Amino acid sequence: MQILDPQEMNEADRLAAAGGVTTLQLMRNAGAAVARVAFERFPDHSRIDVLCGPGNNGGDGFVAARLLRQSGCDVRVWQNAPARPGSDADQVAREWDGDVGTLAEFQPDVRALVIDALYGAGLSRALAGDDLAAIQRIRQNGCRVLAVDLPSGVSGATGAVLGYALKADCTVTFFRKKPGHLLYPGRELCGALVLADIGISDAVLHLIKPGLWENGPALWQPHLPKPNATAHKYRRGHVAVLSGGATSSGAARLAAEAAARAGAGAVTVLSPPAALLPNAAHLTATMLRRVEDAAAARTFIGERKVASVVCGPGFGTGDWHGSMVASLLRVNETALVLDADAITLLARDPGLLQDRPTEAAPSIVLTPHEGEFGRLFPDLAADTALSKVDRARLAARRAQAVVILKGPDTVVAASDGRAAINSNGTVWLATAGSGDVLAGIVAALIAGGMPPFGAACAAVWVHAEAGREEGFGLTAEDLPQAARRVLARLISR
Numbered sequence: 001m002q003i004l005d006p007q008e009m010n011e012a013d014r015l016a017a018a019g020g021v022t023t024l025q026l027m028r029n030a031g032a033a034v035a036r037v038a039f040e041r042f043p044d045h046s047r048i049d050v051l052c053g054p055g056n057n058g059g060d061g062f063v064a065a066r067l068l069r070q071s072g073c074d075v076r077v078w079q080n081a082p083a084r085p086g087s088d089a090d091q092v093a094r095e096w097d098g099d100v101g102t103l104a105e106f107q108p109d110v111r112a113l114v115i116d117a118l119y120g121a122g123l124s125r126a127l128a129g130d131d132l133a134a135i136q137r138i139r140q141n142g143c144r145v146l147a148v149d150l151p152s153g154v155s156g157a158t159g160a161v162l163g164y165a166l167k168a169d170c171t172v173t174f175f176r177k178k179p180g181h182l183l184y185p186g187r188e189l190c191g192a193l194v195l196a197d198i199g200i201s202d203a204v205l206h207l208i209k210p211g212l213w214e215n216g217p218a219l220w221q222p223h224l225p226k227p228n229a230t231a232h233k234y235r236r237g238h239v240a241v242l243s244g245g246a247t248s249s250g251a252a253r254l255a256a257e258a259a260a261r262a263g264a265g266a267v268t269v270l271s272p273p274a275a276l277l278p279n280a281a282h283l284t285a286t287m288l289r290r291v292e293d294a295a296a297a298r299t300f301i302g303e304r305k306v307a308s309v310v311c312g313p314g315f316g317t318g319d320w321h322g323s324m325v326a327s328l329l330r331v332n333e334t335a336l337v338l339d340a341d342a343i344t345l346l347a348r349d350p351g352l353l354q355d356r357p358t359e360a361a362p363s364i365v366l367t368p369h370e371g372e373f374g375r376l377f378p379d380l381a382a383d384t385a386l387s388k389v390d391r392a393r394l395a396a397r398r399a400q401a402v403v404i405l406k407g408p409d410t411v412v413a414a415s416d417g418r419a420a421i422n423s424n425g426t427v428w429l430a431t432a433g434s435g436d437v438l439a440g441i442v443a444a445l446i447a448g449g450m451p452p453f454g455a456a457c458a459a460v461w462v463h464a465e466a467g468r469e470e471g472f473g474l475t476a477e478d479l480p481q482a483a484r485r486v487l488a489r490l491i492s493r
């Protein structure tokens, strides 16, 4: 499903109004959705404190307050500043027939539900004064909180906290999710997220053309590789994985195993002479090839029709490794998945990426975690105004690559601006070697014929789903088999 940034949401609002649904009606629908969720999710709270800000978020709060009072709840409204005269929020505030206390007077009661309608998409600066004090009191008091659109203090565009923010048990948002609902720390502060229909037609999306999605099978499932009955192993896709030295060759084997389990027809580990013995001792179905230098690797890749190469896991960062990466970047028609040490090598010599031949250049997928990203794109990493989506997009454009910026809220971005935020991750993936497995899955899906952006999105989702299935105590060795089960289900659907 698409994700809208606050500007695009305003555009949706404007287009809906042009299509005949007034902004006042949207506000009434939004407030009604909040009241409904308060009833359904907090049935034991008959006392409700509604905190209203000066903008449309506050307007939603006034609508909800009125409906909840009409339904018999004991509702009090607290406001920090009046709505602009003549605005929709002003109109619905006038329809509220109860008292309005000042936010400064508001004392949280742990038995009451707090509906936070202070600030939503229009948050423009850090909370201060009475707002900050009230939110601090609520957090100290431990009240249950239902946030309207976003917990106040969280940026809808980036998920960042502007100074201080409320932590909600539940957040109701409207029409489509915003980046701040899926990117940390916003994601954690939203609690359970409810998406409410407020009468905006999906048709407005054809005009807005948002380029950001929540990652999920709907984005890429039809493109998963499905070999036809006459395919042979090389047509299903041949993946090569560059091995590191004797004591760090396990990472390459993990990536190789993952590629095989994710559907590659053939997988070869390309090993420096020093690591041949440990590799030979461990590999069975996966093939092994000795490569003394970059020329040997390139010859093998060309002759054996390797469709994608993984380089980086446990690889090494010496001169030999640097020349291998430089050489791979000049192999046409073979996709490259560059992870870990390969990213460190690129950071050391940024010209490698920039000087790439643009004609028939190989597709590249970069899979940095935040630390590696900071090495390769230090200016983007240091710019605190950028969201994780912005950083991944800018990096993808600069590198002319697909970028998988990993973490609990992994973002996948393409050089043309398309991006997806992953939301099915689990902390059990934070285990050594897990990223190596991800690189192998990406390579297999590309080798099977998926375009790199779709392959990256699919691999990230499948990898996370595999992590959820294995759960506590998983090790990276468990992930390839779990990913195979996830993919098997998706392919047979």
Ligand SMILES: NC(=O)C1=CN([C@@H]2O[C@H](COP(=O)(O)OP(=O)(O)OC[C@H]3O[C@@H](n4cnc5c(N)ncnc54)[C@H](OP(=O)(O)O)[C@@H]3O)[C@@H](O)[C@H]2O)[C@@H](O)CC1
Binding pocket: 009, 010, 012, 013, 026, 027, 030, 053, 054, 055, 056, 057, 058, 059, 060, 118, 119, 120, 121, 122, 123, 124, 125, 126, 127, 128, 131, 148, 149, 150, 174, 198
């Ligand atoms: N789009 C849609 O389709 C629909 C949207 N809807 C609802 O509208 C909400 C967005 O409304 P909105 O644009 O009026 O912004 P909102 O969050 O109320 O805040 C703006 C006000 O707060 C002020 N202000 C900001 N930060 C501040 C701070 N730190 N400290 C103090 N003041 C601060 C700011 O002042 P200014 O920055 O202008 O000085 C301005 O006065 C959205 O979240 C959703 O709930 C629904 O009704 C249904 C349809």
Ligand SMILES: Nc1ncnc2c1ncn2[C@@H]1O[C@H](COP(=O)(O)OP(=O)(O)O)[C@@H](O)[C@H]1O
Binding pocket: 340, 369, 406, 407, 408, 409, 410, 425, 426, 427, 428, 429, 430, 431, 432, 433, 434, 435, 436, 437, 438, 463
């Ligand atoms: N807290 C977390 N929640 C969800 N996924 C996580 C979390 N921490 C790490 N991951 C995922 O685990 C993988 C770790 O990869 P990486 O950092 O390269 O580790 P390694 O180098 O040990 O393989 C990535 O796919 C990342 O998105």
Ligand SMILES: [K+]
Binding pocket: 057, 116, 117, 118, 119, 120, 147, 148, 149, 150, 151, 152
């Ligand atoms: K809010």
